[in-house]
Amino acid sequence: MDLKYSEEYEAYRAELRAFLAANWPPKGAGAELSFREQAAVFRQHAIDAGYVARGIPKQYGGSERAADVLKARIIAEEFRRAKAPGEVRGIGASMLVPTLIEKGAEWQKERFVPPTIRGEMVWCQGYSEPGSGSDLASLQTRAELVGDEWVINGHKVWTSGADQADFMFCLCRTEPEAKKHGGISYLLIDMKSPGIEVRPLRQMTGTADFCEVFFSDVRTPKDHIVGKRGEGWIVSRSTLKHERDMIGSAESSLLTFRNLVRLAQSTQRGGRPAIEDPAIRQELAEIEGYVRSHVYSGYRQLTAASKGGSAGIASMLNKLTSSNIGHRISRLALELVGDAGLCSPNGDPIMSVNPRGESGWVTQYMWSLGIAIAGGTANIQRNIIAERGLGLPRERAAQESR
């Protein structure tokens, strides 16, 4: 165990810092460009230097470097410190691209990967449906092969950014007679196609961070399928795995916890800062036990991955740990904000010292629920831990239905 980085990595970090100092924010003529243009120019430099799109082959626009989780972490840390635009965010780069690299046809990689990792092509994901939340196998959206085109009819929900996306990667039922997972295919659909209707899906917070997407005879070319017909389930599995890791981030737990401590320091309770209340101190220290566990478990997984191994069952626990922590943090926060709990996530409490911060906690209180639900509910997570992690047998009902 050694929590310092070795000399090799410290040298790498120094080199990266020099690169960032030289290139971000842009100087000279570059400083005159719009942020979007600045980001595009910088990102290309960063790809050329091997700091971005490291896992993508050069022929598809990446920098094709050997996987190194420690370097990845250093890059993340230093880019964040410099506030420099790193990997393109969003579901296209994080979920579709790895899937295409692994399972896509050559032309698909050539056409879709380069613009996606440059941020020029934006994606949305069409998995969830009103009747099938955690149970993807029961999805109903149909795609029928008519001549050289798939004709798609159905309804997807919980589609983040569908209103801004260029393309969707989508699971559709293509073999209606096949059972369960068998008849599903993984299709790519141009969001400008006729017959697509996108409606915002408003959450309890009042904002609409998701969409519903309706398909009426929407057409996409026959070759816009990833993997074989009926194998979409398998194609999608690796992608879902990535999503789970993304959500389970220990760093966001730590960040939220630090904000909670600040809240307790800035809130009054019975005429004294709330942080001086022994009950609050106990609860904070108790939560910190879980937060630190989560963070160190992340270090351990990182170390295991850097040695080419795995931390075993620990990586299956991230999501549940994260949502458990989110629940506890938000509960204490709601207690601390007091009257602000009467106001909507956008409303300012009367006479509050720190109104924005407090209504932000109301939002967080509601979102802590959304996070517990997203990417599979807690019950699904527990099933995964018990069956895949602990080796317990599947329930009879589940065995029969598959």
Add this chain to the structure above:
Amino acid sequence: MDLKYSEEYEAYRAELRAFLAANWPPKGAGAELSFREQAAVFRQHAIDAGYVARGIPKQYGGSERAADVLKARIIAEEFRRAKAPGEVRGIGASMLVPTLIEKGAEWQKERFVPPTIRGEMVWCQGYSEPGSGSDLASLQTRAELVGDEWVINGHKVWTSGADQADFMFCLCRTEPEAKKHGGISYLLIDMKSPGIEVRPLRQMTGTADFCEVFFSDVRTPKDHIVGKRGEGWIVSRSTLKHERDMIGSAESSLLTFRNLVRLAQSTQRGGRPAIEDPAIRQELAEIEGYVRSHVYSGYRQLTAASKGGSAGIASMLNKLTSSNIGHRISRLALELVGDAGLCSPNGDPIMSVNPRGESGWVTQYMWSLGIAIAGGTANIQRNIIAERGLGLPRERAAQESR
């Protein structure tokens, strides 16, 4: 709503107090008797006066009074206040007698009820087996009819007081080819029969409050069966219901809670009484919310019963509520006793102001687990609430296995 007793009941209470003042403790010659003899004499008076064995017909030695839950409560309160011996305690009077009254043959009632309600015949219960805890349907102890006798072989566990009992009421498998609940009969067995071996079963507390009972070719007469052959499951169901009510008592939760408050008042924490610690105050008041809920829910069930009705699902929740409360109380108690948590339930902590009390809490900490397990685990309780109370469908696995 009126939390006072009506005049009729206050008159009944006054009459009862006069009876108790006159009869307990015994005066004159009666005062010379042993406690056991005193209790027997007094109890017969109390039966004659209609205060004890009220639900038992006169022909079987009872006082045969109309059911009246308020009177029953007044009797319980006043007997407790006078420390007078009321109903005979134990599983014979509380579980076997109601079962016999409902399902027993005439000769069985005549022979077994009177000595049991007088405390002269002591019973133990043979339900649980090592292989079947919550799942009575899977029990293995066999009883084979050979001539005019049942010949019993098998092994029972968790039998309270088997070492002091005269008789056992016992579930045995009599029709080996019948499935599940079908082949079980309810037999009465003399504990002095050859072939019975009773061994104490020691709990984690170090004491042995239960026994194991082994049967090797134990014989009991053919007519010592309650109900028909193969119907023992049905016969036993009403008895189990009584047990669940007994365990779920709100009054013992209240009593334990009051002791917890006293513990917090008498324990020091950081140089001050623990009860002055805001974290302890919060936790106590939170627990009190549950305790009061439980107590008032009991009042409500009592009132409903006194009007000949039922409080619906509320009565299914007693057991789980009680063990949830027990868990929370014992957790806080363990925190309060501090060093006493290093000592066995029988051991005194060093330098403790109130040593007996503290090791008592260690016992309570362990027993709070025992209570959660006894009479069906929490999971079984949740199943009952969900299926019988909320009307949710049974699991497929459970459906198939029955």
Add this chain to the structure above:
Amino acid sequence: MDFGLSEEQELLQETLRSFIARDCPPTRLREIFDADAGHDPAHWNALVEMGVAGLVIPEAYGGAGLELLDLALVAEVLGEGAFPSPFFGHSLASLAIVLGGSDAQKESWLPRLASGDVLGTIAFGEGDESWDPSAWQMRRVDEKLTGMKGYVPHANVADLIVVGLAGGELALVERSAEGVKLEAIDAVDRTRPLYKLSLDAVVAEVLAVAAASRVRDAGLVLLAADAFGSASKLVEMSVEYAKTRQQFGQVIGQFQAVKHQLADMTTAIEPARGLFWHAAYAFDHLPDEAERGAALAKAHLTDVFMQTARDAVEAHGGIGFTWESDVQIWFKRAMFDRAFLGTPPGHRERAATLAGW
């Protein structure tokens, strides 16, 4: 010894339930909620018709002369329906005059409050959790009030506002009086909209008896009752959902994990019914237990309601998190019940002190 409801009380609840089922089913509730309308005046008129407006006003003044328990039973049913209504503020304003008014004040206001000609509300907290009468700052100079009140329910439709003053007295202010200013708050619970009230040298009438703590206690009991009714409804909705929603080839209510969560939700709320019953009964009959009982009932039931609301959202999965789901309406009602008149920890601390701990 009777810890149960009378036939009249059960009838009152059933009448209200039928009325809400008919006149304010979820579709209508939805419309009011989405339009941020606060309530439907026709609904309030119907409650007035039923006698709800004057339930605890003595018969001598045109009311029904009933007790806090009856009012709490109404609150329970309104909670079940997440019914948008000025009931809460009106009831407390009426109680304030019943408990604290001089004969003349009663004469002047109670008949009109009972008949619904005047709608009342209360203005207690001034922000920063200043719900306790001892924390109020509202000043009175020459019979005129100047100051600010933070969260006044349904103030926009109220004619009469009972305002808490520094020192714990209560005063009556007419909304139409000069110097009264209202400002809508972006409140989370749209079934009980809140307003900021500013008074600038407003003429006011001080109530004869300082009954602020008693009115606060009654408010705590009503919130506890609302929480019980609401949480019970959420459990019912979750159970219904579990009986119909299919996943993995069966209704989700057949999964043991879902069953047990629903059983735990039931176990959390159902036994707590007696907590608000007892607190309401104590308010009128057991003076030594009234204040503490109200504090514990509010703390316990609004905490349980909030947790039940979280559990109900989870039981509904993704849909429960949407604006379109009815569950969120109760979720926000839980936020109101929990924070209004002060969050649970403060009441628990007060209960500890009242017990002599």
Add this chain to the structure above:
Amino acid sequence: MDFGLSEEQELLQETLRSFIARDCPPTRLREIFDADAGHDPAHWNALVEMGVAGLVIPEAYGGAGLELLDLALVAEVLGEGAFPSPFFGHSLASLAIVLGGSDAQKESWLPRLASGDVLGTIAFGEGDESWDPSAWQMRRVDEKLTGMKGYVPHANVADLIVVGLAGGELALVERSAEGVKLEAIDAVDRTRPLYKLSLDAVVAEVLAVAAASRVRDAGLVLLAADAFGSASKLVEMSVEYAKTRQQFGQVIGQFQAVKHQLADMTTAIEPARGLFWHAAYAFDHLPDEAERGAALAKAHLTDVFMQTARDAVEAHGGIGFTWESDVQIWFKRAMFDRAFLGTPPGHRERAATLAGW
């Protein structure tokens, strides 16, 4: 950046695991537990052979010169086996001299502690949760000690006792010295028996440097490590039980409720492994974080262990509540880990203060 174990560390753990599996399987553990024997001297000799007795003693004094992390990894494996051993007291006594001894004191004691010729233990608490050095009352007059210590682990087999003095100094007392009196306590955890120690004008040698807080911190980390190993073992035992125990015609591990309880138990303990790793590492490498890290690790892990022990008993049903069940041995170990050196709330309050909260 390497948050993982070295090959040597993994080998050390594997060696110990194999040893315990062979020489102290549950049957043997049972015998020691039921006989209230405290430990098996042959087991201790084997640990000494493996170098465990001198793990953190510098090589110059015949030890292995390793760090607290290595010691904690041993504690973890001993926890897995609920191994009855004087390891805990001996390790802390050795550390006390390593950290606080003069050269002469080190010379005199460390080689013999490393070789196992001398067995050590510590005497800190004096009852009523007086675990913090600031609370000690033990008096020293003319180089002689008089007073009482409450819970001294394995004192009956120890040759050397490190005693905490009023003011926070540490002193060495030989068990055979005149005026030393031991009295067995009826301790709940029979794998680490406790003794009451009375000193009446006993000759003692005061350590050169007052290292009491550091030794306490090391003890907290070892208890946290023990708790992690023990709780992990309980989860494993519960999973195994659920895979074999039949109820209602199937193994209970097929019931979703049981599955989810086991998943929750896993989620409670497994991520917390890094908490004791990090605290142990901080003890030797991150002085600013060491004290607070130890306090949080002990508080969190021993709380989780206690809850895991309760859950494990419930997962085993009735059998888990019996003396015959192995589960109860770990349950009692949880009670030791939780209370020894002070219960979690005190450490959490200290952690809050150390953070400047």
